[in-house]
Amino acid sequence: MIDNKNLLENLLSAYPGKSMKNRKEHMMIKDSGEEKQHIMANTRTVPGIMTNRGCAYAGCKGVVLGPLKDVVHITHGPIGCSYYTWGTRRHKGRAKDGEKNFISYSFSTDMQDPDIVFGGERKLKQAIKEAVEIFEPEAISISATCPVGLIGDDINAVAKEAQAEYGIPVLAFSCEGYKGVSQSAGHHIANNNFMENVVGTKDREPKTKYPINLLGEYNIGGDGFEISRILDKIGYDVVSIMTGDGTLEEIKEAHTADLNLVQCHRSINYIAEMMEEKYGIPWLKINFIGVQGTIETLRNMAKYFDDEELIQRTEEVIEEELGEIKDVIAQYKKMCEGNTACLFVGGSRAHHYQNLFKEIGIETVVAGYEFGHRDDYEGREIIPDIEMTADDRNIPELKVTKDEKRYKLRLSEERYEQLKKEMPLGEYKGLVTAMEDGQILIDDLNHYETEVLLDALKPAVFGSGIKDKYVAQKMGIFSKQLHSYDYSGPYAGFKGAVNFARDISAGINTPTWNYITAPWKNDPEIEAELGGAS
Amino acid sequence: MARNFINLDVNPCKMCMPMGAAIAFKGIEKSILMMHGSQGCSTYMRRHMATHYNEPVDIASSSLTEQGTVYGGENNLKKGLRNTIQLYQPKVIGVVTTCLAETIGEDIDRLINEFVAEEEIAKDITFIPVATPGYGGTEYEGYYLSLRKMVERLAEEGSNDKVNIIAGNLTPAEIRRIKEILESFSISYNLLPDISKTLDAPYSKDYQKLPDGGTTIEEIKSMGGAKATIELGALLDEKISAGQFLEDEFRIPLYRVALPIGLANVDKFINALSKVTGAKPDPKLTEARGRMLDAMVDSHKYNAQGRAAIFGQPELVYSIATLCLENGLVPALLATGAKTSKLEELLKKDFGLAVEDTVIIDDTDFDTIRDYVNKLDVNILIGHSDGKFITERDGIPLVRVGFPIHDRVGGQRKVTIGYDGSVNFLDEITNTLLDRKYSSYREDMYDKHFTG
Known part of the structure; x- marks a missing residue:
């Protein structure tokens, strides 16, 4: 049995003093005997330690905005940022008849030296004009990259002017890469803009008795397709998805739903909170990753709507779906x-995927987030205790108030309180609840730490991303990308679970592992024979 | 027209300068790169390199935040360097700037000098600063500029019997092939950069944070005393040419040749080697040349039916265009995202009438390329993976070559240089044309001759 405490101490000893102190706070060994355990998160990355984190632009344009199909997303800046987010996140999008789909495009103002010196506003205005004339999108988004804020381009003014001129929404996102401490800042910036300018701008009549929004589901590898299939089968009316396979048109109507489902808590909880405040829509923390997670989610949803027909239909669908997959799983x-598995991914996935791993008999022994906050580890009850840093304050906190016209009470106070006892309604208890005593939680893991942990714990699978995938595989440990699924998927819902089980099994059991040692390494006689023969 | 839109780049056919620097520095022994700026830059580039090379790609970042943009990034850079040194113990640290650092006017030369003066741990480390603003050029310029800066910083006056080879942005397997050719001439050489092992390391259970291999500091130093330089790059500007610097500063004769893809270009490379060494090429090379020629004769009838669009970095486009031209395959469109007038100049000079109808565009994007592909009846695409944007829409097959190849495996192992590499590559192109022909020729014949 490996002593995890010693392991972490050894790991930390390589750091210079201050960095050691800093990194130590981002690690924790779960001990339920302690009253309340804490972990540091969402603080500045230590420079030079090979973080896996990205930037605010990545979180805003890459994660939240990117999947919206009907929008031309213009990156205002030099070419790199736009290029690096072109089709790299594998958020799938399928346009319905007559709908536009710009998913496979990348638009950039491609700023050059003179634009940095003399300003890029004119170029941006012209770029919007060109995009509107040729592509005729339903809306345009403008995402700022590092130089934009520094040279003082006023993208908000440009957006406002363009919106008036072309009569379509033109949304400006000041998501310069240096804002905040990770991509998380970008999620927040995107959330704020949606609430301020999009949600609640168009009304809609529900198509069934159960109108819902699916928040924080980005349709990576088609996850959203599988989830939508199940929800459609049961009879839900999905008003909007934020944002996988989604459209801005649908987000305008999101306030007409009666329940918000929150898949990725980290990237979208702001909107869930604000919509509850402004429109009275409760939110439910759900998890469509893993068969049991999916079943529990569906049952909670049915119970929320408190409709016999829905409850019965839900059970029928669960039974039918389970029948199809359980033998294969x-x-x-x-x-x-x-x-065993080590998971280092995202702001939610290191938690979500533990269920799915468990269902195929794999225990997660280390888990951590790249850009999670303390509440993603410790649960939302810690939120009042989290200190605001200078970096947090640089992201405007949007205050919303009750929309008197559109606010609707979905549940009585008593029923809300009752349901809250039975399901995670407006609640997320954090990654720590998924872990066993003695297991490691680690925030903002870097390559050095990855190497030490994998070497000591030798898990069968390391669930992470492309940047550290080959660190693990060079060490002989199968690595599964849980950001992009290695061109596979979907992994969500019932059918996705089968895909996942198949892929993990293939990785762990690939015959390649048998050939690592060359025959002459084990057999001194062969060497001698060859030596003798020459 | 170079682009469909004046102010909008739609589906870029280029990356930014630091990306080129990242690849170049991976070819230096025990080196690590520090990107001074927002951490997103290093994350994006590591991600892209990892998808292509399927290797760990560690690039450090000074992780500048909003505070750093106001007060300067000095603290972050120095702290970052300290941590990187402690964790990686590199021999060389390349320090490159990003859009952010350049826009706020960071003076990395000064910061590095200060760091070296202040820090005991820095004294055995070679620092090479390179200014690579993302808006200052593409990965093409970033790559060659980094090589030039390494040489500017390190090359020393002297006299030795070595030959300098400045490699273009080739694959690790191609660098290995270059070495084999050099070794066949029995010469000692300085090969800059050498990514043959660092970006295509063999499996080994003992993981090394900084893999073995790469050009050594000593080798770069001795470049100042070499007897000649052969630079693989026919189009690059003198200002980013390491070979030019060595000629200007140390009077080392410079032979600039194209990437050795295609018979004529390989000939020029071999000829240059022969000239500087005074030795005849190994008979094996002559044999390989003959074999390539034989193959060219045999497959010209298929190739003559090809109309290619070739895109990517200028050097690669130039050399592949040459390969096509010498095989009767029409290069209908040559396109690069970098800005260069030399591609057109050089091809017109070398091939005259044969490229009269070829559309040659620089500073372009894939939206424009796609339009030309359809206008010019192109039936084969040759370039990096992003060309799939066109394949997916118009069904025109793509032969993948260059960087990045992120949707297929083996991009790092591909060899298109040398006689044997060129002929294999040519076969791949020819077979792609045949594939297309045989998948539809019965229908085509029927439509043409029976239904008219």
Whole structure:
């Protein structure tokens, strides 16, 4: 049995003094005997330690905005940022008949030296004009990159002017890369803009008795397609998805839903909170990753709507879906059982995927987030205790008030309180609840720490991203990308679970692992024979 | 017209300068790169390199925040350097700027000098600063400029019997092939950069944070005393040419040749080697040349039916265009995202009438390329993976070459240089044309001759 405490101490000893102190606060060994354990998160990255974090632009344009199909997303800046977010996140989008789909495009103002010196506003205005004339999008987004804020381009003014001129929404996002401490800042910036300028701008009649929004689901590898399939089958009316396979048109109508489902708490909880405040829509923390997670989610949803017909239909669908997959999953479980995993991913996935791993017999022994906040680890009850830093204050905190016209009470206070006891309504208890005593939680993991942990713990699978994938694989440990799924997926819902079990089993059991040692390494006689023969 | 839109780049056919620097510095022994700016830059570039090379790609960042943009990034850069040194123990640290650092006017030369003066741990480390603003050029310029800065910083006056080879942005496998050719001439050489192992390391259970291999500091130093330089890059500007610097500063004769793809370009490279060494090429090379020629004769009938669009970095486009031209395959469109007038100049000079109808555009994007592809009846695309944007819409097959190849495996192992590499590459192109022909020729014949 490895002593995790010693392991972390050894790991930290390589750092210079201040960095050691800093990194130590971002690690924790779960001990339920302690009353309340804390972990530091969402603080500035230590420079030079090879963080896996991205920037505010990545969180805003790359994560939240990017999946919206009907919008031309213009990156205002030099070419790199736009290029690097072109089709790289694998958020899928399928346009319905007559809908526009710009998912496979990348638009940039491609700023050059003179634009930095003399300003880029004119170029941006012209770029919007060109985009409107040729592509005729339903809306335009402008995402700022590092130089834009520094040279003082007023993208908000340009957006306002363009919106008036062309009569379509033109949204400006000041998501310069240096804002905040990770991509998380960008999520927040995107959320604020949606609330301020999009949600509640168009009304709609519900198509069924159960209108819902799906928040924080980005349709990576088609996850959203599978989730939508299940929700459609049961009879939900999905008003909007934020933002996988989504459209801005649908987000305008999001206030007409009766329940918000929150998949990725980190990137979208701001909107969920604000919509509850402004329109009275409660939100439910859900998890469509893993069969049990999916079942629990569906049951909670049915219970929320408190409709016999819906509850019955839900059970029928669960039974039918389970019937199709359970034997296959059981088969894969036999091939994976008894193994361990280390997960380092996102602001939610290191938690969500633990269920799915468990279902095929794999225990997660280390888990951490790249850009999570303390509430993502410790649960939302810690929020009042989180100190605001200078970096947090640089992201405007949007204050919303009740929309008297559109506010509607969905549940009585008593029913709300009752349901809150039975399901995570307006609640997220954090990653720590998924972990066992003695297991490690680690925030903002870097390459050095990855190497030390993998070497000591030797998990069968490391669930992470492309940047550290090959660190693990060079060490002989199968690595599964949980950001982009290695060109596979979907992994969500019922059918996705089968794909996941298949992929993990293939990785753990690939015959390649048998060939690592060359025959002459084990057999001194062969060497001698060859030597003798020459 | 170079672009469909004046102010909008729609689906870029280029990356930014620091990306080129990142690849160049990976070819230096025990080196690590520090990007001074927002951490997103290093994250994006590591991500892109990892998808292509399938290797760990560690690039440090000074992780500047809003505070740094106001008060300067000095503290972050120095702290970052300290941490990187402690964790990686590199011999060389390349320090490159990003849009952010350049816009706020960071003076990295001064900061590095201060750091070296202040820090004991810095004394055995070689620092190479390079200014690479993302708005100052593409990965093409970033790559060659970094090589030039390494040489400017390190090359020393002297006299030795070595030959300098400045490699273009080739694959690790191609660098290995270059070495084989050099070794066949039995010469000692300085090969800059050498990514043959660092970006395509063999599996080994003991993981090394900084993999073995790469050009050594000593080798770069001795470049100042070499007897000649052969620079693989026919189009690059003198200001970013390491070979030019060595000629200007140390009077080392410079032979500038194209990337050795295609018979004529390989000939020029071999000829240059022969000239500087005074030795005849190994008979194996002559044999390989003959074999390539034989293959060219055999497959010209298929190739003559090809109309290609070739896109990517200028040097690669030039050399692949040459390969096509010498095989009767029409290069209908040559396109690069970098700004260069030399591509057109050089091809017109070398091929005259043969490229009269070829559309040659620089500073372009894939939206424009796609329009030309359709206008010019192109039936084969040759370039990096982003060309799939066109394949997915118009069904025109793409032969993947260059950087990045992120939707197929093996981009790092691909060899298109040398006689044998060129002929394999040519076969791939020819077979792609044949594939297309045989998948539809019965229907085409029927439509043409029976239904008229």
